[in-house]
Amino acid sequence: MDIFLALGSVLTDPALMAWVLAAAVVGMIAGAIPGLTASAAIAMLLPLTFYMEPISALAFLYVIGKSGRYGGSISAILFNTPGTAASAATQIDGYPLARRGMASKAMKVATISSVIGDFTGDILLIVGVGAIAAVALSLGPPELFAIYFAAFVVIGSVIGKSITRGLASAALGVLVNTIGLDPISAKDRFTFGLFDLTNGVSLVPLMIGIFVLGEVFSQIEQRNAPVKIIEDADGPEGKARNRLTWSEYRPCLPHVARSSLIGSFIGVLPGLGSSIAAFVAYGEGKRHAKNPGEWGHGALEGVAAPEAANNAVSGPSMAPLLTLGIPGSTIGAILMGVFLIHGIQIGPTLFITSRELIFSLFACGLIGIAMYGIIGYFGAAWVGRFITRIPVKVLYPIIFLTAFIAAFASRGNLFDVLVMVIAGFGGWLMKKFDFNPAAFVISFVLAGGAEETFRQSLLLSQNGLLIFVTRPVALLFLVVGVAALVFRARTLNRQAKEASLKDA
Amino acid sequence: MTSTAPPELMNQTTIVGAVLTVFGIAALVACFQIDLDRDGGWGARIFPLAAAGALVVLGLVELAKGLREGRAIPLPAFDGWAVTGLLILALGYAWAIGLVGYLVSTAIAAPLALLLFGIRDWRGLLAAAVLCPVIYHLIFFVGLGVFPPYGRWFDLLDVIQGY
Numbered sequence: 001m002d003i004f005l006a007l008g009s010v011l012t013d014p015a016l017m018a019w020v021l022a023a024a025v026v027g028m029i030a031g032a033i034p035g036l037t038a039s040a041a042i043a044m045l046l047p048l049t050f051y052m053e054p055i056s057a058l059a060f061l062y063v064i065g066k067s068g069r070y071g072g073s074i075s076a077i078l079f080n081t082p083g084t085a086a087s088a089a090t091q092i093d094g095y096p097l098a099r100r101g102m103a104s105k106a107m108k109v110a111t112i113s114s115v116i117g118d119f120t121g122d123i124l125l126i127v128g129v130g131a132i133a134a135v136a137l138s139l140g141p142p143e144l145f146a147i148y149f150a151a152f153v154v155i156g157s158v159i160g161k162s163i164t165r166g167l168a169s170a171a172l173g174v175l176v177n178t179i180g181l182d183p184i185s186a187k188d189r190f191t192f193g194l195f196d197l198t199n200g201v202s203l204v205p206l207m208i209g210i211f212v213l214g215e216v217f218s219q220i221e222q223r224n225a226p227v228k229i230i231e232d233a234d235g236p237e238g239k240a241r242n243r244l245t246w247s248e249y250r251p252c253l254p255h256v257a258r259s260s261l262i263g264s265f266i267g268v269l270p271g272l273g274s275s276i277a278a279f280v281a282y283g284e285g286k287r288h289a290k291n292p293g294e295w296g297h298g299a300l301e302g303v304a305a306p307e308a309a310n311n312a313v314s315g316p317s318m319a320p321l322l323t324l325g326i327p328g329s330t331i332g333a334i335l336m337g338v339f340l341i342h343g344i345q346i347g348p349t350l351f352i353t354s355r356e357l358i359f360s361l362f363a364c365g366l367i368g369i370a371m372y373g374i375i376g377y378f379g380a381a382w383v384g385r386f387i388t389r390i391p392v393k394v395l396y397p398i399i400f401l402t403a404f405i406a407a408f409a410s411r412g413n414l415f416d417v418l419v420m421v422i423a424g425f426g427g428w429l430m431k432k433f434d435f436n437p438a439a440f441v442i443s444f445v446l447a448g449g450a451e452e453t454f455r456q457s458l459l460l461s462q463n464g465l466l467i468f469v470t471r472p473v474a475l476l477f478l479v480v481g482v483a484a485l486v487f488r489a490r491t492l493n494r495q496a497k498e499a500s501l502k503d504a
Numbered sequence: 505m506t507s508t509a510p511p512e513l514m515n516q517t518t519i520v521g522a523v524l525t526v527f528g529i530a531a532l533v534a535c536f537q538i539d540l541d542r543d544g545g546w547g548a549r550i551f552p553l554a555a556a557g558a559l560v561v562l563g564l565v566e567l568a569k570g571l572r573e574g575r576a577i578p579l580p581a582f583d584g585w586a587v588t589g590l591l592i593l594a595l596g597y598a599w600a601i602g603l604v605g606y607l608v609s610t611a612i613a614a615p616l617a618l619l620l621f622g623i624r625d626w627r628g629l630l631a632a633a634v635l636c637p638v639i640y641h642l643i644f645f646v647g648l649g650v651f652p653p654y655g656r657w658f659d660l661l662d663v664i665q666g667y
Binding site: 047048051164165167168171172174175178182184185187188189190213216217220221223224392393394396397398400401402404405408409412414417418421424425428432433447450451454455 | 516520524531534538539541542547548550551552554555556558559562563565566569580582583586587590591594595597598601602606610613614617618620621622623632636640644648649650651653
């Protein structure tokens, strides 16, 4: 019922609708620009939202995240370069379709599938989030710490090529978060006598550095790489070839339904994110397909499955953020910052204190999906052509300058600009050496809550660590963390063995 | 007759492992500089110690993996001049904002950034030097009302607006 009231309220607010529309367009363009992710766009635009109403700010960034995930498919299909990591799976079948002169058809399939996946994820979020929040209310500090622990391990070990480097990225995030005054005892930690460090490292410049300036460092190395667009065939024959009929889309529906559920499930788990969902859905889709031989050579189902999954992640990834204060993705981490900046305390009580705001945010999400769906269905090819007209040599210097002023505007502090520069170079180095910048940022955000719950647990147990194993829910999550690590290590070992057998 | 190549010990994994280990040890040492709680407890130290300890352990695991692999995994290739140039520009720009204010530093940094990305048209560079500071100033400092960073040595805003 709340959601219908919220939908009515949002639909009758022209200013809010304008922000949602702007977000749908900005997200699509940012997601479609190779190298520029939705996270980068959100980090860069974050300071602008400080001056907006809380619901407008949250809706603007939330819809950019949704639309950006979809926008990645445009460049995957048209340029053979995924705009986001999540759309790499779309590229496998999308680009062969584009080469056969069916780019528009592939993009229509991607749009419809993204919209269905995104709606499914959001509806599941709206229906289930209240129940999760009610359960979360009954959790104590030991259980919450165990959830944080599982999140650290999963985030560090599951994403990326190397478990050790992923976990090291997470450990670095925790270490950087502890810089400044200890929130409980007010002792100095790693401040080295610098006054600017006593308040710690701020999240906004850190994220702008990692996601925006880090990408500028990457792009300067590729500044001479040409971006070529695959155009649709002209004339009536080309138009006929790109018309999507019901009989063509119908075989995609079972894949879209399965992938939407896969994406929604993966979305609830902190840290896994869209790219894993897209590849799992692609693998499952191919396994269940009636035409597995066509997959990889331009099957429409091969576009539909990953697109539905990567967008279905968007809604459910908000569940751990809103109910436990644990961001499940980098976009979640940024939104957490927005909530805090506007003085809104996230966690299970959010549904009691700010229920109207949360349902308005969900309503904005639903409207945003419809908006990017309509714009994408009729205008994705135009967006692709628009992007090829933006010269990378001009775009990235502008992004470079914007990163500086955005980092400064967050607190009006020049020290933040220096933090942003160091984070940018560090983020570029991390990517070069297969570390995991996303794990670093999410762990940085999680560390505060994890430390607080850990120390509260120790106070409850009079410094006994056994409290974490004598409480069943806490033990369950500790086991989940360790099991995820072991499972991932075994998978990587098996892949390494298979690769060495192929080499032999 | 086959000759076995000597194992390549200084590969990428070993170097990353060594750097992580050294960084972790330095962090561990720094953790012990954190004051104890009033009751002598390690409260404020526990989390930094756990993270630093994890870095040491992970560094040693990576180091051992590199030594065991014993084959050359080259360091990633990178465009040294461009990246170093951009890093110097970024640090210099951050420093210059504090010295000569936002307008002058951006008027210098904008064309330099475009030059680094390969733009050579002098009219474009000149336009960037004028337009970038003006546009950013209007959006952020006039439109959004952010208080601008004034230069310690000199600031063009002082000249334009008066003291």
